[in-house]
Amino acid sequence: MKRAQALSKSFFLVLLAATSIRAIAFDSLKLEDFKTTNMCKYCDLTEAPLSGRDMKGADFQNANLSGAILSKANLSERVMEKRTLNTSFESANLRKADLSEANLQNADFGNAYLRETKLDGADLTRANFSNANLKNASLRGANLTDAKLDGAKIEDAIFCKTTMPDRSMNDSGC
Numbered sequence: 001m002k003r004a005q006a007l008s009k010s011f012f013l014v015l016l017a018a019t020s021i022r023a024i025a026f027d028s029l030k031l032e033d034f035k036t037t038n039m040c041k042y043c044d045l046t047e048a049p050l051s052g053r054d055m056k057g058a059d060f061q062n063a064n065l066s067g068a069i070l071s072k073a074n075l076s077e078r079v080m081e082k083r084t085l086n087t088s089f090e091s092a093n094l095r096k097a098d099l100s101e102a103n104l105q106n107a108d109f110g111n112a113y114l115r116e117t118k119l120d121g122a123d124l125t126r127a128n129f130s131n132a133n134l135k136n137a138s139l140r141g142a143n144l145t146d147a148k149l150d151g152a153k154i155e156d157a158i159f160c161k162t163t164m165p166d167r168s169m170n171d172s173g174c
Contacts, residue, residue: 026044026045026046026047026048026068027043027044027045030043030044030045031045031048034058038055038057038058038059039058039059040058040059040060040063041059041060041061041062041063042061042062042063043063043064044063044064045060045063045064045065045068046064046065046066046067046068047066047067047068047069048065048068048069049068049069050068050069050070050073051069051070051071051072051073051098052071052072052073053070053073053074054073054074055070055073055074055075055087056074056075056076056077056078056085056087057077057078057080057084057085057086057087058075058087058088059087059088060087060088060089060092061088061089061090061091061092062090062091062092063089063092063093064092064093065089065092065093065094065097066093066094066095066096066097067095067096067097068094068097068098069097069098070097070098070099070102071098071099071100071101071102071118072100072101072102073099073102073103074102074103075087075099075102075103075104075107076103076104076105076106076107076123077105077106084106086106086107086108087104087106087107087108088107088108089107089108089109089112090108090109090110090111090112091110091111091112092109092112092113093112093113094109094112094113094114094117095113095114095115095116095117096115096116096117096118097114097117097118098117098118099117099118099119099122100118100119100120100121100122101120101121101122102119102122102123103122103123104119104122104123104124104127105123105124105125105126105127106125106126106127107124107127107128108127108128109127109128109129109132110128110129110130110131110132111130111131111132112129112132112133113132113133114129114132114133114134114137115133115134115135115136115137116135116136116137116138117134117137117138118137118138119137119138119139119142120138120139120140120141120142121140121141121142122139122142122143123142123143124142124143124144124147125143125144125145125146125147126145126146126147127144127147127148128147128148129147129148129149129152130148130149130150130151130152131150131151131152132152132153133152133153134152134153134154134157135153135154135155135156135157136156136157136158137154137157137158138157138158139157139158139159139160139162140158140159140160140161140162140173141160141161141162142162142163143162143163144162144163144164144165145163145164145165145167146165147165148165149165157173158173159171159172159173160172160173160174161174
């Protein structure tokens, strides 16, 4: 009887753990849709593995990308026939996401939540961070040349060998 109860309890714990893991993972169908369309408006890609991907001109408006891994991804603009599409993270949740060494030239992070986000070595040239929350974000070695930081919350952001919008070097966090 005790053995049956122990097995039942073990099964329940394994089931609970599997359910919990799935609850915090990204939606695999949304990920496949994104890979096809390059659009992920209002979708949940929490902790999605997207490093090294070519995602030029992607649309992540209002998406949840918290904990997503986008290191070394190309998220720069996409040149179309008659226009240019900038990658949009407008109002997206990127808390604790890893965007280190990503190409994010001209990306729109307006009103985005980038708290504790890793942007080390990222090319953020001409990126828009208007009203974005960058509190405790890591920007070591990032290039912010000509980036817009109007209204951005950058207190406690980590700057070390960071090129600022005016092309000055910020080593305050080294």
